[in-house]
Amino acid sequence: MINNKVLSIILGGGQGSRLYPLTADRSKPAVPIAGKYRLVDIPISNCINADIKRIYVLTQFNSASLNRHIKNTYHFSFFSSAFVDVLAAEQTMQSDKWFQGTADAVRQSMHHFLSNDFKYALILSGDQLYNMDLEDMIAKHEESNAEISIATHPVNAKDATGFGLLKTNDQNIITSFIEKPAADLLPDWTSDVSDEMKAEGRNYLASMGIYIFNRDLLIKLMQNPDTNDFGKEIIPQSIHNHKTYSYQYEGYWTDIGTIDSFFEANLGLTDDIPKFNLYADDRVYTNARILPTSKISGTLLNKTVIADGCIVHAAKIERSVIGIRSRIGKESVVLNTYMMGNDSYESLERIEKENIQILLGIGDRCYINNCIIDKNCRIGDDVKIEGGKHLKDIETDSYQIKDGIVVIKKGAIIPKGTIIK
Template identity: 85%
Template structure:
């Protein structure tokens, strides 16, 4: 089935500078997660699982790899109206500027959206990790006769100052909004939440940046070129004039905005029962690859997630996510690490002919802890990388240290015997 009344608009985000160097040559939605997926697969999969199969992804920075991933991944029936299309910022007769904000991105792309029949526009972020029943949110929007619905997430007082907070009445209708309030203002911004949330001290409703707009209202709101952002302008102005419903979501949700949050979200997948659970009926879709099974020899695995097509001879892998086509040599120890893997294999013939000293992957007798290894890296034998809070922020041509996490840049070579500690 396809929900013909809903059109999904997935915002690709800005330059993604806080996720640098992972965004040095790819957009945020194209950043690999969980060993085999891309961030954009999360909102797309949430839509597909909710029978919403007409989607636009809006982007303007480093969009080539995102285009390629979507083109190679999301194929629907020739007789279906389903699609996932990428819309990059483009010059038109109406505008010759880059997207200036979330609302401006939607405004500049409206002529594409209006070629489709729909009653509701579902606006999602391309850089969040969550698993939501979007169909239920749409039904609640209809039942409440709202013109706008906002997905809200109960947060604690400690976290509340970093979000836009919403206040609701007893019918879950939003009555007021404040952007990143000072701590002394918080007592006036509590909302009604479930008993489970109260027990955790999560009494404040934060906007998740997930919206439903009635089609006609969205068209009307986009007529004002001076409003460029949903969270800072459109929503605060609209709630006073248009019925706005709060859809409370209490599952796992995180905004992948920094290297630290990205790192913790990926390592969290190694928990026995991860908060973001890939092992249930709501599948996450991604590119179908015909990779062989992973081959592991003499390795102790503890809380490890191993993707397809890996060749592993390590001594130990602990609390780590190992991406597709990864190679890890003998006697190496990998701890608290997200290794994204490789796009290709190196054949024995290539290795011999090219006399390659540092092979793709991790060499022999390495020790790697608190590290993100981006795609297609070459880490030589006897390399020691020991991340942690003892390290100061630093950047070189081949790696960056941020908040104690060592990030090996995409395609970098770390020569044998290198020590980063």
């Protein structure tokens, strides 16, 4: 079944500089999360769970791995109109420029969207972690006879200055909007939220960057070439002229825009009851790899998530996410770490033939704490990495330290005996 009223547009984001070095050679939506998924799997899965199966993903930076992931993952019946397509920025007769913002990305791609029959355009972000009932949001949009709907999330005063805030009337129709207000303006922007949200001090309604537009209105709004961004221009300019509904969502949601938020979102999956639940009935879809079960020998595991195809001989792993095909050597200790894993295995024959000295994965007798290990890294024996706030932000050819988190770059080789602390 396909919801033929809705066309989904997932915004891949800009260069992703705040997630560097994870975005050095991949777009933000292609960044691996939770040991086996990609960020883009989250909005796509939310759409599929709502029977929305006509999906465009807009991107312009480092889109090769994203293209490959989507091509290998999302296959629908030949007899269905369902698709997930990547649209990279392209030169046309109308424009020879890169996307200048979220609205401009949609504007430049409108000729692709309008080749489809749809009533509503659902616009999502490609770098957020959440599990929302999009079907319910669409139903509320229709019931309210809105022209635009915005998903909103209660936030506290500390976070409020980083978002677009809004206020509504008693019918959840948005009456005012401000983009990233100064702290001294916040007393005028409190909203009516649930008692649970009030108890947590989350009294401000923030835009989640998730929108529904009626087709005809979106076409009209996109005809103004001077508006490049939804949050900064389109939404503030529209709320007084077009009925705009606030769909309040109080579940788990995080905007993964920094290394710190990315790190905490992944390690949060190791909690006994994680805020983002991968074990719910609403599935998160990804590439269905054919991998063996993971093999663990002599390892004490505590609050740890281990993906498929791993070979683990570590002494201890705690509060860590271990990605696909990971290898961890004997007597090693891994704490508070997200290890993304490997794209392939190394055969014994290849190791001997090429005289490989440092194998893929983590070697023997290593100590790794507060670390992100990107794909296909080689960490030699007796390496000590002790991340933490005591470390200054620096960058080398093989790793970068950001906010106390040591990020081992994709494909990096860390020599035996290296100490980072």
